[in-house]
Amino acid sequence: MQIITTHLNADFDALASCMAAKKLYPEAVVVLPGSMEKKVKLFFESFKPFEVKKLKEIDLDEVKTLIIVDTRSRQRIGEVAQLLKKPIKVHLYDHHPKGEDDIKADFEITEQIGALASLFTEIFRKKNITITPLEATLMCLGIYEETGYLLFPSTTERDVLAVAYLLKKGANLNIVSQFLKEELSRQEVSLLNELLNSLQEHLINGIRINIGHAVKEEPQDISHIAHKVMDIVDTDALFLLIEMEDKILIIGRSNTPQVDVGLILSEFGGGGHWAAGSATLKEQPVNLLIDELVKVIKQNIKPEKVARDLMTTPVISIQWDKPIKEVEKIMTKYGINAMPVIKDNKYIGIITRGVVEKAIFHGLKQSRVGDFATTDAYTAEEDTPIWEIEKNMVELNQRFVPILKDDEVVGVITRTDILRNLYEELIKKLKISQPAETEESKKNVAKLIKEFFSQEIYEILITAGKLAEEMGYGAYLVGGSVRDLLMRRPSPDIDIVVEGDGIAFANELAKKIDGKVTPHPRFATAKILKEIKKNGEIQSFHIDIATARTEYYESPASLPKVETSSIKKDLYRRDFTINALAVKLNLKDFGLLIDFFGGQRDIKEKKIKVLHNLSFVEDPTRAIRAIRFSEKLEFKISKHTENLIKLAVKMNIFEKLKGPRLYEEIILLLKETLPHQSIKRLADYGLLRVFHPSLDEKKLLSDLAKAYETVQGIEILFLREKYRKELIYLMVILWNLKENERHEFLQKICVPENIKKEVIENISLAEKALQNLPSEEFPAEIYKLLNNLNLETIILMMIYAKEQQKKAISLYLTKLKEIKPLLRGEDLKNLGIPPGPAYKKIFDEILKEKLHGSLLSKEEEIEFAKKFVK
Structure with missing residues (x-):
């Protein structure tokens, strides 16, 4: 049964x-x-x-x-x-x-x-x-x-x-x-009023708990009364105690998973789930029962977040005996407005920018910082609940809270951190729905990671998360791969940032995934090469590991100085909001999306926006990158960001650029976008003239459009071989410049010497070949002229060739290029011809005949060789 x-x-x-x-x-x-x-x-x-x-x-x-x-x-x-x-x-x-x-x-x-x-x-x-x-x-x-x-x-x-x-x-x-339908009777309305008048609020770990009590003579279902109370009262959780004859009924309702009503009421013999539950008890003093209920609630409600979850670490601090002028310099360098003051590594107070500026105004820049530090400021510990920190910051009007451990500063929490946390809590509490595409409401993209990364990559990210837990580090997937993930696009880049020793982490991760490590101690980074077998072929990919860093620029357009920092500071040093995103890999929070700067919103609105106003002053190449992302992703550059680009051009910041960064950005621009459109965008911002004043914008854009069409046509019809189309577009940019101007341009954008030499030679070879290129009636001569040129040079010729010359180049690419003798040296040896210079002459004559349409089989080539030898 x-x-x-x-x-x-x-x-x-x-x-x-x-x-x-x-x-x-x-x-x-x-x-x-x-x-x-x-x-x-x-x-x-x-x-x-x-x-x-x-x-x-x-x-x-x-x-x-x-x-x-x-x-x-x-x-x-x-x-x-x-x-x-x-x-x-x-x-x-x-x-x-x-x-x-x-x-x-x-x-x-x-x-x-x-x-x-x-x-x-x-x-x-x-x-x-x-x-x-x-x-x-x-x-x-x-x-x-x-x-x-x-x-x-x-x-x-x-x-x-x-x-x-x-x-x-x-x-x-x-x-x-x-x-x-929940229409209330007169008795139920009376009960509702009694409950509302009896409510007392308890603040437990930042959670508002309301407890009410009433007496009801007749046993009856009153769960709908609890719903009515919840609708009327603004509270996180509600517990109602109803006395009925010889028993007491407890009804619980919750708006937050932090208050698990079912778990709490299970202590009283009841149950339910986190949002609703009930329990029935024998009659007893209600006051004692409420005290016991509050005690059980306190035992079961833990702070959802503590200082450790929000604080920024490591912390930039200042020794107490340093002069005020040095504090001002440090604050400007790192872009901060407050910092802890320490003595013998122990915290003694806080110094703020406002105090520093006033001290300097009063001529006290040589005074010790410790003399002006606020020594009675509120501080917290790593386990202090966030709601408690928030309460004290508001009541004390304090915007910066040091987090201490044994009197040493281990982190800081700012007003911005608290505001962001409050916003996230509001989203959660009100169930504000966000577009499913970005999963903003859940702030977790674990499912997307599993869906859009290959199984091999997914398992590596899981392994990295486990390793981070073991080493006590925070590990994050960062940058373009996170942006592409939110856009539902597969990404070839895997960049991991570690709050800890990035090189040590890379070495351990490489052991676990059987990869090879190349460390770069100067930059605290490492690259892991991982090979996998897929469809019978060995494929390889790289994983970049970096220590979380902050950076500052000692002068406009200079190379940045890098120092170890937190993930928040690491993301702040990046170019645009859409690239300043991270996903936590530690298993406890695997998939948690970190977005300090509104990157999700800007992805949704398809907008390119810098993180701060000096972004292009510090690194002008970001202007080219902005255009690249705008064209590649079909995003719009924000009006404010456009104004900052124009300001950088007006200030001649690009004149101070040194090193390969400019060349790398231009090559990526030409490689990843439609060249004529991207160069047009550069011209619109006044950037084209920065590279060389002799560039003819109208002619150049026309040539680049023709070059793009040529490359597209050749890819579809002729070529299976790989070639560097970005070099072709670069040569088109140089085509109409004089010899000395070409060198000036390449020098300006810091092209590596080997590439510079190759580009100049290719243009020269293309110009000469076009002057001597015969018509298609002379295939042997066409072959002889083009066969020693690389593909980039031949395609460059196609762009500038006349109609008859294009036919000759097309003939070479479609037919002549693949023609080769079927005969081999072994065949000539079998014919009794001794090895020597004669072999080359025989093969050259066979090739000449084949180029004219003769010798269609190996047998015909053998007969030709015999006759030729005689």
Whole structure:
């Protein structure tokens, strides 16, 4: 015999789940351990969806299987629990979190979802089980009641999809509305007022808990009263204690997973899930019960975030005996407005920019910083709850809080950190939905990582996260790969930043993934080469590992000075907001998206925006990068960023550029975008003249457009070989310049010497070849002229060739280029021809004949060789 049961005082979700279980176990008998809620009983008596028996009607010795739905608590199934002492099989279906008195089952399906009826609906769809409109209506009742019409925070996407499916199957929303309507009687209105007047708020670890108490003479379902109170009162969680005859009913509701109502009420013999629950106790003094309830709540509510989670580390600090003028210099260099003052590595106070500037104004720049430090400022420890820090910062009007450990500064929290945290909490609390494409509401992209990275890369990122935990580091996926991930684009770049020793981390990671490390100690970076076998071929890719760094520029356009820092400072040194994103890899927070500067918003709005106003002054090459990203991603450069580019040009910042950065950016621009459009953008900002004043914008843009069309046509029709199209476009830019101007241009953009030599030679060869190129009637001469030129040079010729010359080049690329003698030296040897200079002469003559359309087979070549030798 099989029995289906549920929890005491069955609600609609319990009743629907019993009905659903009955469809999965047709031979089973439904036995309720107690009564139903009033409106549930009314529905059951009105529609009789299935038969229910009492426990006393069952021969317990005949029971072989017990199917329990909508609870896993032994205490909540009443007298049915005695069956658990017998040697029977237990099947369990539930959506509540685990507890200490959980029933051990032989088979179970338990998932945290808004309503168990939703889980059964998914099972019906999967197994293709037919349901009637009445059954669909009961399932809908269960889902709507349990999720508060899909408005409770515990509601999931699966609940919504389940309702949609049930509506397709004929669920009647008129019936649902009729039985879930919550019109209050006069007695219920009186009870509501009594509860509202009795409410007392308790602030526990920054969470607002309201506890109310009332007396009700007649036992009755009052869960809907709790919903009314929650609608009226602005609170994070609510507990109502209702005295009824000889018992006390506790009803709990929560708006935040930090307050797990089911877990808290399980301490009183009740249960539920994090958003809702209840417990029934024997009569006792209410005041003592409230005290015990508050005590249990305190034990179960831990701060969601502590200082350690928000603080920036390492910290830039200043020795107490340094002069004020040095503090001002450091603050300007690192772009900070406050810093801790230390003495013998121990914290003694805070100095702010406002104090420093006033001291300098009063002629005190040589005074010791310790004399002007605020020594009574509020400080916190690593485990201090964020809500406590926030409260003190507001009350004390303090914008900067040092985090101490044994009197040493281990981190700092700023007003910006607190504001960002408050914003994220507001998003979470109000369930503000963001576009699914960016997953902003969840701030976690673990699913995207698994979906858009290869299995090999995904496993490496998991391994990196585990290693970071072992080494006590923070590890982050950063930069373009995160941007591309949010845009649903596969990315070839894997860049990991480590809050710790990046080279040590790279060495350990390489051991775990069987890769080869190339360290760069000067920059605290390393590159791992990893080879994998795929489709029978060996493929390789690189993983760049870097220590989290901050940087400052000693003068405009100079190379930056780099120092170890935090992930926040590391992201701040980057070019644009869309590239200043990170994803945490540590397993505890794997997939957590870090966005300090609004990169997600700018990706959504397709906008290129710098992080700060001196960005182009510090690194002018970012202007070219802005155009590259704008063209490549089809994003718009923000108006403010455009103004900053024009300002950098006006200030002649580009004149101070040194090193290969400019060349690298121009090559990437030509390689990754439509060259004529990108160069047009450079010209619009006045950047083209910066490279060389003799460049003719109109002629150049026309040539580049022609070059792009030529390259596209050749790729489609002729070429399978790889070539550097970016070098072709660079040569087009130089084509109309004089010899000395070409050298000046290449010198200006800091082209490496080997590339410079190659480009100049290629242009010269192309010019000469075009002067001597015969028509297509002379294939041997065409072959002889072009065969010793590289592809880039030949394609450059095609761009500037006349119509007849283009035909000759096309003939070479499509036919002549691939013509070779079929005969080999071994064949000539077999003909009795001794090895020597004659071989080359024979092969040259054979090639000449083949170029004219003769000698179509190897046999013909052999005969020709014999005659030629004679």
